[in-house]
Amino acid sequence: MVGDWVMLFSDRPSRIDAIGDIKIYLTDKDGEDWRSENPFVRPIPITQEILEKNGFVFTGVSRSKKPMQLIGDGLYISWWKDRLTIRYKREAGRASNYLNVDCPNVHDMQHAFRLCGIEKEITF
Numbered sequence: 001m002v003g004d005w006v007m008l009f010s011d012r013p014s015r016i017d018a019i020g021d022i023k024i025y026l027t028d029k030d031g032e033d034w035r036s037e038n039p040f041v042r043p044i045p046i047t048q049e050i051l052e053k054n055g056f057v058f059t060g061v062s063r064s065k066k067p068m069q070l071i072g073d074g075l076y077i078s079w080w081k082d083r084l085t086i087r088y089k090r091e092a093g094r095a096s097n098y099l100n101v102d103c104p105n106v107h108d109m110q111h112a113f114r115l116c117g118i119e120k121e122i123t124f
Contacts, residue, residue, distance in 0.1 A: 004107040005122055007042045008034055013124045029124050043105035050106065051079060053123050075118065084109060088116045
């Protein structure tokens with residue numbers, strides 16, 4: 001999807017700018033423009049480092065992937081074992097909306113944020 005972060009080749013996080021019939025047009029995190037075919041574009045797995053760079057904090061002890069949370073402005077987001085839970089649009093006297101989704105990759109997290117109307121820029 002346009003706007004998603006993906007891995008170009010094996011080492012270049014890049015944002016999709018446009019998708020053509022054969023090529024995908026991207027801009028890497030350093031601002032360099034690229035054109036590539038599908039086989040060279042891969043998802044970026046979510047890591048603790050990526051979550052921390054985007055405001056998530058470690059919240060407890062786990063034997064596998066560490067539980068992480070991002071809280072603020074009527075928003076609660078947690079990520080644990082490739083599962084994202086979002087509670088959003090809390091208002092006085094009204095229940096929150098919830099989204100629980102499997103989320104192993106950065107672009108999955110971006111899609112979940114868009115579904116919830118959350119405008120959050122992912123940084124690397």
